[in-house]
Amino acid sequence: MDKYGTGQDPYCYPDTAVLRNLLGITDPDELEEAERELSLINADSIEFASPPFDLAYLKHLHRELFGDLYDWAGELRMIDIAKGDTRFCNVHRIVPEAEKLFAYLARQNHFVELERTDLVHACAELYGDLNVIHPFREGNGRAQRLLFEHLIINCGYQISWQTLQRDEWIEANIASYYCHYQPLANIFERCIGAPLAE
Numbered sequence: 001m002d003k004y005g006t007g008q009d010p011y012c013y014p015d016t017a018v019l020r021n022l023l024g025i026t027d028p029d030e031l032e033e034a035e036r037e038l039s040l041i042n043a044d045s046i047e048f049a050s051p052p053f054d055l056a057y058l059k060h061l062h063r064e065l066f067g068d069l070y071d072w073a074g075e076l077r078m079i080d081i082a083k084g085d086t087r088f089c090n091v092h093r094i095v096p097e098a099e100k101l102f103a104y105l106a107r108q109n110h111f112v113e114l115e116r117t118d119l120v121h122a123c124a125e126l127y128g129d130l131n132v133i134h135p136f137r138e139g140n141g142r143a144q145r146l147l148f149e150h151l152i153i154n155c156g157y158q159i160s161w162q163t164l165q166r167d168e169w170i171e172a173n174i175a176s177y178y179c180h181y182q183p184l185a186n187i188f189e190r191c192i193g194a195p196l197a198e
Contacts, residue, residue, distance in 0.1 A: 009079050011072070011137050019138055021069050039065045039142050046146065051110045053151050054102040055095070055135070062136055062143040070138070077137040086177050088134035098133050101126060105151075112155050119155055120192060123148060124184035128176025141169075158193030 011019050018028050025031045046064045049057070063074025076095070081088050089097055104126075105111070111122050127148060134140045145161060152159040164187065172183035 011077075011079070019070065022071060023069060034069060035066070035139065038068050039139065042066075042068065043142075043146060048150055048153060051154060052102075052106060053110060053147060053154075054106070055098045058098075058135070058143060058147050061146050062139055065143055065146065066139050072137065073139075076135050079137070081134065081137070084174075086174060089132060094133055094135050098130070098135060101130055101133070110151060110154060114155065116157065116192065119152070119157070120188045121181070121185050123152065123188045123192070124176070124181045127188075128173065128179075128181050128184050131173050132177055152192055153196070156196050158196060159191055160193060161191055163190055 013020055013026060016026065018026055018031055021031060021034075023034060025034055042065050046061065059074045059076070066073035076091070078091060080091055108114075108122070111119055114122055127144065130144060131140070136143065149159050168183075169187065172187055175181070175183045
């Protein structure tokens with residue numbers, strides 16, 4: 001079984017849990033390392049863009065991050081996935097549920113009018129709800145964090161994930177699955193920095 005608990009699926013090499021990739025990597029640890037390195041390199045070359053921040057923009061970010069590794073980068077997943085007790089959005093509901101969240105974000109003027117405290121809580125709730133959708137087969141967290149970097153920068157604040165701890169992040173996302181957003185809010189409180197210089 002792969003880490004999402006889907007068993008053998010068309011995204012993986014036969015009889016393995018390793019995702020098919022453009023580099024032909026068949027070792028899971030090597031693939032994880034390649035994902036990390038390539039996405040870090042590619043993230044540095046992605047230019048900030050103004051709103052709208054929507055599903056098309058998230059797909060664009062995912063394609064830019066992972067296009068060197070996966071031919072399906074930027075495409076919505078075609079199978080249902082779960083991680084532990086967390087079942088992510090059914091494939092048939094990805095688009096309508098994502099569009100609801102992004103429509104809400106647009107109605108809120110992409111949070112630009114919020115004070116910092118309100119921004120922290122708005123980001124925590126939106127991040128948690130969007131994470132439940134998990135639109136891609138892999139790389140959701142990295143693409144979504146990059147989206148929120150752009151969102152927060154557009155609101156006029158610095159953002160850094162340097163203090164982020166893996167276990168804390170996972171636990172906070174699991175809590176948000178059950179609509180308990182405070183752990184994510186605690187992380188955003190720490191990661192959203194000072195206002196950007198005019």
